[in-house]
Amino acid sequence: MKTLFSSLTILFCLSFVKAQITTELSEVYITDNRISIPISETDRLIQVISKSDIENSPATSIENLLSLVSGIDIRQRGVNGAQADVSIRGSSFEQVLVLINGTRMSDVQTGHHSMDLPVSLHSVERIVIVKGPSARRYGQNAYAGVIDIITKLNTKSSLEVNLSAADFGTFGLDAEFQTGGEEFKQLIQASYNQTDGYRYNTDSKRSNFWYQNELSLGKHKLSFQGGFTEKKFGANGFYATPSATEQYEETQSSLANVKADFDFNQIQLNASVYWRRHQDLYVFVRENPSIYRNMHIGSTVGASSNLMYSSRFGESAFGLEGRKEFLHSNNLGNWQRTSVSLFFEHKFKLLNSKLDVTPGFLVSDFNDFGTFFYPGIDVGYSISNHHRLYANMGKTYRTPTYTDLFYTDSVTEGNPNLKPEEALAYELGYRFQKQNWNFEINGFIRNSKNTIDWVKELEEDKWEGLNIAKVNLLGFESSVSYRFQSTFINSISLNYTYLDKDLNEEDSKYSKYILDHLKHQFIANLNHKIRNGINVEWIYRYNNRLTLDDYHLFDAKMRWENKNFELNIQCNNIFNTAYTETNLIPMPRRWFGGGVKVKI
Numbered sequence: 001m002k003t004l005f006s007s008l009t010i011l012f013c014l015s016f017v018k019a020q021i022t023t024e025l026s027e028v029y030i031t032d033n034r035i036s037i038p039i040s041e042t043d044r045l046i047q048v049i050s051k052s053d054i055e056n057s058p059a060t061s062i063e064n065l066l067s068l069v070s071g072i073d074i075r076q077r078g079v080n081g082a083q084a085d086v087s088i089r090g091s092s093f094e095q096v097l098v099l100i101n102g103t104r105m106s107d108v109q110t111g112h113h114s115m116d117l118p119v120s121l122h123s124v125e126r127i128v129i130v131k132g133p134s135a136r137r138y139g140q141n142a143y144a145g146v147i148d149i150i151t152k153l154n155t156k157s158s159l160e161v162n163l164s165a166a167d168f169g170t171f172g173l174d175a176e177f178q179t180g181g182e183e184f185k186q187l188i189q190a191s192y193n194q195t196d197g198y199r200y201n202t203d204s205k206r207s208n209f210w211y212q213n214e215l216s217l218g219k220h221k222l223s224f225q226g227g228f229t230e231k232k233f234g235a236n237g238f239y240a241t242p243s244a245t246e247q248y249e250e251t252q253s254s255l256a257n258v259k260a261d262f263d264f265n266q267i268q269l270n271a272s273v274y275w276r277r278h279q280d281l282y283v284f285v286r287e288n289p290s291i292y293r294n295m296h297i298g299s300t301v302g303a304s305s306n307l308m309y310s311s312r313f314g315e316s317a318f319g320l321e322g323r324k325e326f327l328h329s330n331n332l333g334n335w336q337r338t339s340v341s342l343f344f345e346h347k348f349k350l351l352n353s354k355l356d357v358t359p360g361f362l363v364s365d366f367n368d369f370g371t372f373f374y375p376g377i378d379v380g381y382s383i384s385n386h387h388r389l390y391a392n393m394g395k396t397y398r399t400p401t402y403t404d405l406f407y408t409d410s411v412t413e414g415n416p417n418l419k420p421e422e423a424l425a426y427e428l429g430y431r432f433q434k435q436n437w438n439f440e441i442n443g444f445i446r447n448s449k450n451t452i453d454w455v456k457e458l459e460e461d462k463w464e465g466l467n468i469a470k471v472n473l474l475g476f477e478s479s480v481s482y483r484f485q486s487t488f489i490n491s492i493s494l495n496y497t498y499l500d501k502d503l504n505e506e507d508s509k510y511s512k513y514i515l516d517h518l519k520h521q522f523i524a525n526l527n528h529k530i531r532n533g534i535n536v537e538w539i540y541r542y543n544n545r546l547t548l549d550d551y552h553l554f555d556a557k558m559r560w561e562n563k564n565f566e567l568n569i570q571c572n573n574i575f576n577t578a579y580t581e582t583n584l585i586p587m588p589r590r591w592f593g594g595g596v597k598v599k600i
Helices: 002-014 051-056 062-066 402-406
Strands: 046-049 072-077 083-088 096-100 124-131 145-151 158-166 170-180 184-195 204-217 220-234 248-264 267-283 293-311 314-329 333-350 355-366 370-382 387-398 421-434 437-456 463-483 489-504 518-531 534-545 551-561 565-572 591-599
Touching (some): 062 124, 083 096, 083 145
Parallel strands (some): 096 145
Antiparallel strands (some): 046 124, 124 145, 158 170, 158 591, 170 184, 184 204, 204 220, 314 333, 333 355, 355 370, 370 387, 421 437, 437 463, 518 534, 565 591
């Protein structure tokens, strides 16, 4: 803890270094096929990772990048994005919805595969993170939050090639081609990464392909996006006990989406059709699959339509979505699930537009679990142009995955009698934004019932899926950032998250997920320049988890760039910290890497 307090003192002192204020950054809008809102007017905690944040970051994958955001807990197994679970505010990985350009990546088999993304970090324009229950807008899986990964099409033609190499025999090649103009533009991206692994049987290979286009017809647009990713990796201790050193897994994920956007001044209408397929091959002994082998193939086909209407009474949004999910598995069986959702939301502007009140609801009907009602309301009041108070409340549900219901092996027993999870959540916050200052603090409560967890009474027992009676979460987050224009410092940010869970359950001694969350998380970021064109990013993380030892991590990246060329070097885990994130799997110690980017 002495290291933590010393680092905090240094960083707070740095935050008050005198500097000349730069011009105010342009407003960012949050658009999710519902009501389009400038981020300064949102009535919940939303964080945006910008393109410049991505380029400066020492992260080597989307998973690594998200681990640098306070309030998000990335539980990685291995490196190179081989397998990672994402948690928001102490949730399970099943309770977070991941999107690509608004299209859901949730998996019918298990949330373990939500981060099997067919797009590389280099093609990401920004990532929008919505914290807190968002089922009112997004439906199933948006129990604790939403992560929307946005790629961007450019009107100018360009070719960008990235080469990277690092310790553990790691190297990667990424190529991105953009072409078109104002009326038609398209993006083609392909990448390949591999590593020998930082310990026995943690090697991995990952391939991505992504295509996206957009055709403008006056104020209307037609677009298509599609991609494919494949991962092959050694899974030493990933899922069973640490002694299961010979595990191996291969996953494939495909996505296709066709969308039409129509603009009729006061009315905006969009409609889309999408398909996602995921394949998961798991073997217990890599060199002898006959001992134990699972093959799961899941597909989701869906269609949605949304209408936004602006009038003197405010802004209204209506939405309708239907999905059909299929699963074929030698372990879980063959299943189908159909769901239909109806969405409505209206934003009232009162008191000379200083007060916003946005009530709404979503109704979802599942053929196997029945009908659920997700109501919610957001309220925000602008004290001035720079100060805003906000509050929100919402109810959410999550139906069990087929892994929750039916998965069985030598150490795990699913439960076909599981009930859907449900929660009622509240949030209260304050936001200050002025020129290059950003400050935000908020507190939140999530009261959950029938929370699904894997538990056991004795260490030698099997893990069994159960509905835990009640789980009450209390927490708060705070962040402050400042952008400088000086001879040395570019920007600094400090972020802290506190979580406290009250588990009202006496029957289970061991919990796999519910009691395995961060209690304290602190992340500090300092970006400075050595000379024009050379920037250095320093990131410090402190994670204190209930069931594992706390740890401190320092990462750094130095980047030199001009108009068409970039060279970077980085070091992760500078002080060679020994730590684990999940399942007693040791993570890499200090490692070095670097890369070259050429843009034509």
